[in-house]
Amino acid sequence: MCRQAISGRELHHKASQEAVKAIPLGALLTTYTRTQYFSMDSFWIMLSTSLAAINCGLIGCYLILRRAAMMGDAVSHAVLPGIVIAVLLTGARSSLVVLAGAGSLGILATMLMEFLHKKARVQLDASIGINFTWLFALGVVLISFFSHKVDLDPDCILYGEVAYIPLDLWITSAGAQVGPR
Numbered sequence: 796m797c798r799q800a801i802s803g804r805e806l807h808h809k810a811s812q813e814a815v816k817a818i819p820l821g822a823l824l825t826t827y828t829r830t831q832y833f834s835m836d837s838f839w840i841m842l843s844t845s846l847a848a849i850n851c852g853l854i855g856c857y858l859i860l861r862r863a864a865m866m867g868d869a870v871s872h873a874v875l876p877g878i879v880i881a882v883l884l885t886g887a888r889s890s891l892v893v894l895a896g897a898g899s900l901g902i903l904a905t906m907l908m909e910f911l912h913k914k915a916r917v918q919l920d921a922s923i924g925i926n927f928t929w930l931f932a933l934g935v936v937l938i939s940f941f942s943h944k945v946d947l948d949p950d951c952i953l954y955g956e957v958a959y960i961p962l963d964l965w966i967t968s969a970g971a972q973v974g975p976r
Contacts, residue, residue, distance in 0.1 A: 836961035843960050863919055866908070869927035873904035875934025883941055904930055 851867075858866050874897035881896025882888055904926050911922035964972050 839961050840957055844957055863923065865920060865923045865927070866905075869908070869923045870901045870904055872927055872934075873930035874898075874901045875931055876900055876937055877903075879934055879937040879941070883937075900930070 854867060855864075858864055877896040877898070877900025878893050879896075880900075881892050885892050908919070908922045908926050911917045911925065912919045915922075917925070966972055
């Protein structure tokens with residue numbers, strides 16, 4: 796009886812492998828994207844959000860184990876003045892300018908948090924809270940004072956919209972769409 800169950804499992808395993816081999820992934824994706832319920836726009840939205848969720852999960856686990864769970868929240872709020880300063884200095888809202896401004900201030904905020912924790916002997920959660928509030932407040936003040944000089948909408952900076960991902964496509968010189976930028 797036990798021998799028959801193993802044979803049945805093996806038969807089921809072989810049948811499932813044959814079914815997977817019979818339908819190539821490209822054909823499945825092409826067929827699936829041509830239906831009325833799914834489009835390439837939906838694919839790019841799901842892919843982008845899935846990659847963001849995977850990265851946030853990995854970084855979140857590291858920060859939880861390090862007992863710095865609020866660090867991600869603090870850095871995400873601390874990058875706001877970097878975005879505003881980068882847009883004010885260059886006058887452009889391109890992805891690279893925003894990323895450079897956000898990245899530089901994110902690194903600076905992290906270094907400042909570690910400095911307060913190690914050198915000023917402030918607890919890590921207190922140093923995170925200090926930087927969280929004053930850098931975000933600085934960003935909001937900068938947007939309020941300088942928004943008339945640059946077309947910088949607070950709704951676009953403070954809140955994101957994942958549905959806009961397919962609107963900013965990366966198109967090659969040959970005219971092929973590679974995906975979102």
